[in-house]
Amino acid sequence: xxxxxxxxxxxxxxxxxxxxxxxxxxxxxxxxxxxxxxxxxxxxxxxxxxxxxxxxxxxxxxxxxxxxxxxxxxxxxxxxxxxxxxxxxxxxxxxxxxxxxxxxxxxxxxxxxxxxxxxxxxxxxxxxxxxxxxxxxxxxxxxxxxxxxxxxxxxxxxxxxxxxxxxxxxxxxxxxxxxxxxxxxxxxxxxxxxxxxxxxxxxxxxxxxxxxxxxxxxxxxxxxxxxxxxxxxxxxxxxxxxxxxxxxxxxxxxxxxxxxxxxxxxxxxxxxxxxxxxxxxxxxxxxxxxxxxxxxxxxxxxxxxxxxxxxxxxxxxxxxxxxxxxxxxxxxxxxxxxxx
Amino acid sequence: xxxxxxxxxxxxxxxxxxxxxxxxxxxxxxxxxxxxxxxxxxxxxxxxxxxxxxxxxxxxxxxxxxxxxxxxxxxxxxxxxxxxxxxxxxxxxxxxxxxxxxxxxxxxxxxxxxxxxxxxxxxxxxxxxxxxxxxxxxxxxxxxxxxxxxxxxxxxxxxxxxxxxxxxxxxxxxxxxxxxxxxxxxxxxxxxxxxxxxxxxxxxxxxxxxxxxxxxxxxxxxxxxxxxxxxxxxxxxxxxxxxxxxxxxxxxxxxxxxxxxxxxxxxxxxxxxxxxxxxxxxxxxxxxxxxxxxxxxxxxxxxxxxxxxxxxxxxxxxxxxxxxxxxxxxxxxxxxxxxxxxxxxxxxxxxxxxxxxxxxxxxxxxxxxxxxxxxxxxxxxxxxxxxxxxxxxxxxxxxxxxxxxxxxxxxxxxxxxxxxxxxxxxxxxxxxxxxxxxxxxxxxxxxxxxxxxxxxxxxxxxxxxxxxxxxxxxxxxxxxxxxxxxxxxxxxxxxxxxxxxxxxxxxxxxxxxxxxxxxxxxxxxxxxxxxxxxx
Numbered sequence: 001x002x003x004x005x006x007x008x009x010x011x012x013x014x015x016x017x018x019x020x021x022x023x024x025x026x027x028x029x030x031x032x033x034x035x036x037x038x039x040x041x042x043x044x045x046x047x048x049x050x051x052x053x054x055x056x057x058x059x060x061x062x063x064x065x066x067x068x069x070x071x072x073x074x075x076x077x078x079x080x081x082x083x084x085x086x087x088x089x090x091x092x093x094x095x096x097x098x099x100x101x102x103x104x105x106x107x108x109x110x111x112x113x114x115x116x117x118x119x120x121x122x123x124x125x126x127x128x129x130x131x132x133x134x135x136x137x138x139x140x141x142x143x144x145x146x147x148x149x150x151x152x153x154x155x156x157x158x159x160x161x162x163x164x165x166x167x168x169x170x171x172x173x174x175x176x177x178x179x180x181x182x183x184x185x186x187x188x189x190x191x192x193x194x195x196x197x198x199x200x201x202x203x204x205x206x207x208x209x210x211x212x213x214x215x216x217x218x219x220x221x222x223x224x225x226x227x228x229x230x231x232x233x234x235x236x237x238x239x240x241x242x243x244x245x246x247x248x249x250x251x252x253x254x255x256x257x258x259x260x261x262x263x264x265x266x267x268x269x270x271x272x273x274x275x276x277x278x279x280x281x282x283x284x285x286x287x288x289x290x291x292x293x294x295x296x297x298x299x300x301x302x303x304x305x306x307x308x309x310x311x312x313x314x315x316x317x318x319x320x321x322x323x324x325x326x327x328x329x330x331x332x333x334x335x336x337x338x339x340x
Numbered sequence: 341x342x343x344x345x346x347x348x349x350x351x352x353x354x355x356x357x358x359x360x361x362x363x364x365x366x367x368x369x370x371x372x373x374x375x376x377x378x379x380x381x382x383x384x385x386x387x388x389x390x391x392x393x394x395x396x397x398x399x400x401x402x403x404x405x406x407x408x409x410x411x412x413x414x415x416x417x418x419x420x421x422x423x424x425x426x427x428x429x430x431x432x433x434x435x436x437x438x439x440x441x442x443x444x445x446x447x448x449x450x451x452x453x454x455x456x457x458x459x460x461x462x463x464x465x466x467x468x469x470x471x472x473x474x475x476x477x478x479x480x481x482x483x484x485x486x487x488x489x490x491x492x493x494x495x496x497x498x499x500x501x502x503x504x505x506x507x508x509x510x511x512x513x514x515x516x517x518x519x520x521x522x523x524x525x526x527x528x529x530x531x532x533x534x535x536x537x538x539x540x541x542x543x544x545x546x547x548x549x550x551x552x553x554x555x556x557x558x559x560x561x562x563x564x565x566x567x568x569x570x571x572x573x574x575x576x577x578x579x580x581x582x583x584x585x586x587x588x589x590x591x592x593x594x595x596x597x598x599x600x601x602x603x604x605x606x607x608x609x610x611x612x613x614x615x616x617x618x619x620x621x622x623x624x625x626x627x628x629x630x631x632x633x634x635x636x637x638x639x640x641x642x643x644x645x646x647x648x649x650x651x652x653x654x655x656x657x658x659x660x661x662x663x664x665x666x667x668x669x670x671x672x673x674x675x676x677x678x679x680x681x682x683x684x685x686x687x688x689x690x691x692x693x694x695x696x697x698x699x700x701x702x703x704x705x706x707x708x709x710x711x712x713x714x715x716x717x718x719x720x721x722x723x724x725x726x727x728x729x730x731x732x733x734x735x736x737x738x739x740x741x742x743x744x745x746x747x748x749x750x751x752x753x754x755x756x757x758x759x760x761x762x763x764x765x766x767x768x769x770x771x772x773x774x775x776x777x778x779x780x781x782x783x784x785x786x787x788x789x790x791x792x793x794x795x796x797x798x799x800x801x802x803x804x805x806x807x808x809x810x811x812x813x814x815x816x817x818x819x820x821x822x823x824x825x826x827x828x829x830x831x832x833x834x835x836x837x838x839x840x841x842x843x844x845x846x847x848x849x850x851x852x853x854x855x856x857x858x859x860x861x862x863x864x865x866x867x868x869x870x871x872x873x874x875x
Binding site for chain 1: 355432
């Protein structure tokens with residue numbers, strides 16, 4: 001499958017562009033790294049230079065520190081590394097997320113990073129790029145994954161909070177602290193005036209989104225609540241890692257829910273031992289994966305992480321040359337089947 | 341259907357018994373008797389398909405959903421393997437209808453007007469009804485509808501919980517509801533109306549009582565107090581049953597709420613000569629006259645399968661009833677009287693009857709708990725499973741209530757076996773490989789000897805799931821064969837010879853005791869070890 005003209009190949013350090021001598025979302029230290037977005041499995045420490053989007057820069061500064069060597073670009077702005085001409089384009093995954101377009105001698109490859117096609121008030125929508133080869137994620141690469149309308153899910157979350165309120169309980173909603181939590185707060189903003197309470201791990205990400213001018217539901221920190229506050233009827237947003245932790249003792253009467261694409265399957269919800277599962281994902285569902293691949297016009301597709309085998313076979317059946325890159329993406333809390 | 345789907349969703353979602361009970365009570369309070377009868381029947385484990393009534397086979401459903409959703413067969417199979425629940429997979433593969441369903445057909449109408457009329461018709465007719473329903477129903481209703489097609493609901497509401505909810509709703513005795521729901525009944529409004537009558541009805545007399553079941557003893561028996569307060573018996577390895585002799589009527593009921601009439605004519609003949617009307621709880625065992633111990637359970641299996649046993653079967657494998665308890669005598673319900681008194685009356689009844697086919701389960705009287713433990717260790721040699729401990733002051737309760745009746749089983753036999761196959765589990769374990777097949781060495785080949793589903797904790801299950809995915813050698817639909825590398829210690833109650841199993845043996849109640857990370861596959865046990873234990 002590998003040919004001499006391949007613009008991206010895998011190396012032990014990560015996805016590598018030989019013509020530009022740079023890596024994309026590498027998992028080991030390298031001199032030149034192009035970063036698609038700020039999640040921990042894509043943006044790691046130890047790189048010489050970080051190339052990223054201007055919209056995503058504050059997130060990288062938060063997660064990797066302010067003192068790294070960053071080169072930030074606007075969406076669509078062209079730049080050059082080695083022989084490769086690059087540009088970063090919206091992926092619709094989280095604030096500042098990008099696809100990487102690489103062009104050498106008229107051949108175009110696009111590395112999608114993580115992406116979704118649903119509307120998301122917190123980030124620029126996915127931009128379809130024509131290319132020869134498309135490197136796609138496949139986190140939810142089975143046809144059982146089809147996302148409901150997120151605005152409808154947001155209304156269900158409000159209804160659930162109201163049910164909890166009627167019983168004098170707290171509604172604790174687990175959501176990934178970068179992207180998912182802010183998207184939920186943005187979706188909830190038009191539906192309710194009641195502020196949400198935040199776990200401490202949520203504060204920095206929420207502040208960055210607010211600073212970017214994104215309208216979110218008003219929030220308060222759980223840590224700032226008066227001693228003895230029991231939060232009846234409140235919506236509390238916490239990272240999935242808070243489940244089962246001592247922090248939960250603050251809420252003597254509570255229901256718990258998890259917002260994730262994995263909640264599409266009842267078995268995952270039961271295994272998480274939560275009362276409710278809300279299907280909200282920042283990844284492409286199955287129909288979106290197929291539609292996106294078709295829209296790029298790519299004659300060759302390479303899947304990176306997730307349920308790659310079904311997607312690969314479906315694309316081969318559709319007459320598209322398809323392969324797999326083994327990567328170390330997808331060990332993010334949101335990318336893994338929850339198995340607590 | 342909308343309301344029943346909402347009940348299903350509420351039960352499926354909730355982990356709190358009180359909430360579940362409230363949801364059930366609310367449903368039955370506001371539902372018409374036709375729907376209520378079907379809902380109750382489905383909650384009690386009733387299935388629409390099966391027993392000569394075909395609405396949709398699993399293979400047909402997979403083919404139909406493939407066509408309806410434009411998904412190739414292999415991808416339907418792949419999805420099913422991932423989800424682990426066919427009804428759910430079928431629901432997940434379609435998007436919700438664009439137009440919300442304006443017409444809401446009653447559950448009873450769905451069943452009586454759409455599904456049952458097409459049972460056993462040609463494929464095209466059945467398919468049209470089912471695919472039509474898929475196109476019309478939103479996700480929650482589609483899921484429940486599919487559950488009606490693929491088997492039992494299994495939604496985490498026990499019969500007892502349902503009966504508690506109804507007893508609370510109607511203000512009548514739960515035991516009466518439980519008794520009326522035993523055995524076969526038809527989901528009709530008439531049945532449902534009878535169920536809620538507070539007074540005894542004539543039909544109640546033909547019904548058995550709900551069985552009282554013992555719980556496994558996990559603590560040391562010393563914690564139970566003085567041994568003199570307890571009745572100790574052998575734990576016989578047979579079929580628990582209730583024998584009813586009331587006003588000339590004779591019935592045998594298994595614990596599975598099945599009437600066994602006709603299969604054990606020698607017991608019916610013996611019951612006919614009982615001096616008084618009675619309901620006896622006991623254990624059915626294959627036991628030849630003059631022998632000191634019963635035949636193994638496998639001998640009894642040849643009898644269960646025969647609806648009308650011939651003379652040779654009756655001679656080769658005669659059965660007898662070991663009587664444990666007397667629930668009713670001359671029409672008087674004795675369940676609230678203490679066990680000591682019930683047993684005394686049972687002994688007197690059997691004395692007067694004097695028929696070897698009904699035998700009082702012997703009382704064992706060790707001096708102390710240590711002596712009892714010694715007897716338990718010796719259980720396997722007697723073809724029994726261990727000891728039963730019953731508080732002499734106990735009433736005959738219903739279901740598995742802890743506290744008064746304990747089963748104290750002999751320690752299991754163990755072998756080390758190699759993991760060969762895995763299949764995704766269901767419910768809480770769907771999307772995880774949790775149903776395992778194990779083998780032992782036969783020459784230089786591994787032969788499958790046991791399937792086990794339980795025994796690992798959640799962390800081990802998750803770890804093993806990852807290992808299975810990374811070490812799959814072949815896939816057959818939902819089943820994966822794996823490289824034969826991992827060894828597990830399995831526990832089981834007994835080994836029987838079996839012509840139906842390729843290995844020639846069948847293990848009883850296998851479960852995983854631990855993951856033997858210290859052992860390579862080459863050191864797993866050999867089939868000869870199991871054969872030597874077989875009886």
